[in-house]
Amino acid sequence: MDATAITESGPARSAASITLQDVGKTYPDGTVAVGDFSLEVRAGELTVLIGPSGCGKSTILRMINRLIEPTKGTILLDGQDILKRNPVELRRHIGYVIQNVGLFPHQKIGANIGTVPKLLGWDRARVRARADELLDLVGLDPARYRDRYPHELSGGQRQRVGVARALAADPLVLLMDEPFSAVDPIARGRLQEEFLKLQAAVRKTIVMVTHDIDEAVRLGDRIAVLAEGGRLQQYAPPAELLSRPNSAAVASFVGADRGIRRLAVTPVRDALRTADGLEAGDRPTVEVTGTLYDALAAMLTVDATEVVVVEDGRPVGTVSRSAIFDTPARETV
Numbered sequence: 001m002d003a004t005a006i007t008e009s010g011p012a013r014s015a016a017s018i019t020l021q022d023v024g025k026t027y028p029d030g031t032v033a034v035g036d037f038s039l040e041v042r043a044g045e046l047t048v049l050i051g052p053s054g055c056g057k058s059t060i061l062r063m064i065n066r067l068i069e070p071t072k073g074t075i076l077l078d079g080q081d082i083l084k085r086n087p088v089e090l091r092r093h094i095g096y097v098i099q100n101v102g103l104f105p106h107q108k109i110g111a112n113i114g115t116v117p118k119l120l121g122w123d124r125a126r127v128r129a130r131a132d133e134l135l136d137l138v139g140l141d142p143a144r145y146r147d148r149y150p151h152e153l154s155g156g157q158r159q160r161v162g163v164a165r166a167l168a169a170d171p172l173v174l175l176m177d178e179p180f181s182a183v184d185p186i187a188r189g190r191l192q193e194e195f196l197k198l199q200a201a202v203r204k205t206i207v208m209v210t211h212d213i214d215e216a217v218r219l220g221d222r223i224a225v226l227a228e229g230g231r232l233q234q235y236a237p238p239a240e241l242l243s244r245p246n247s248a249a250v251a252s253f254v255g256a257d258r259g260i261r262r263l264a265v266t267p268v269r270d271a272l273r274t275a276d277g278l279e280a281g282d283r284p285t286v287e288v289t290g291t292l293y294d295a296l297a298a299m300l301t302v303d304a305t306e307v308v309v310v311e312d313g314r315p316v317g318t319v320s321r322s323a324i325f326d327t328p329a330r331e332t333v
Ligand SMILES: Nc1ncnc2c1ncn2[C@@H]1O[C@H](COP(=O)(O)OP(=O)(O)OP(=O)(O)O)[C@@H](O)[C@H]1O
Pocket: 027, 028, 029, 031, 032, 033, 051, 052, 053, 054, 055, 056, 057, 058, 059, 060, 211
């Protein structure tokens, strides 16, 4: 996806905070899907909901766009009660991406992306321009893809179209329910990477449900770990969750290899020892924008004990093996 593409309303995009206060959902058959759930989602951040199957993740997500009505509690979007708003109007400000996307099979890609703008009464030329702009943004050549039908695309491409469609009317919030789980692991990794770039450009408030802790760590600004009945176990940035799980249950959920995962979310800068006039010589190098995982991987390939950190091609300091393991996790990210 081309994160540098200029979007219709310019690079500064709008996003809303979401507040869930004592929210609950009991289904008519008596199932308490969500008992009492509270969460603050900051504007422009990507929050991941993760937890075992059936713990209420999708129910929480779908209460935010009122596809499911809560049986108790309050949900605020930028401080305003969503339950007092017309659900159809509300959903026009909330993009929704699901597994297998749910594109309309008999509509071309351009028309699929233009669904909400069309509903909003935009004229044809504007809808088309917006669809092309978004195709470009998600890395699909408009000339090649706008007139295809969904079945003429790969699973990963369809998923990108799903994201483009959800962004079409410049929503305040994106809700994503297992958005990448239907694509194969390689395509999935690439989609995640591109999605991160896209989010850096559009800075939407995103709530994403996943089963995959690696995906949560990779994409989330914050991760909410849930247990049955929507019980919130811990809500923290990835590095903190991995280094300081607040219970044995969370520790076991995030996995035994969480040490490695922690390295993957800790910036090289945190362990950097700066030095002037440094020459890299034949020592391995790592970019200053990399993570401790990158630094360790670079060392292990050539069995070195330190890497030289470079910024704009110039050495700025070093990171040693021991510094990697001594670097504490960040309190906040
Ligand atoms: N319409 C319904 N009527 C009764 N119970 C329901 C209904 N929809 C969901 N549930 C129940 O509510 C609970 C939470 O479901 P939900 O789909 O929110 O979980 P989830 O965490 O998203 O699960 P998964 O990870 O498997 O998708 C489950 O026990 C589910 O069986």
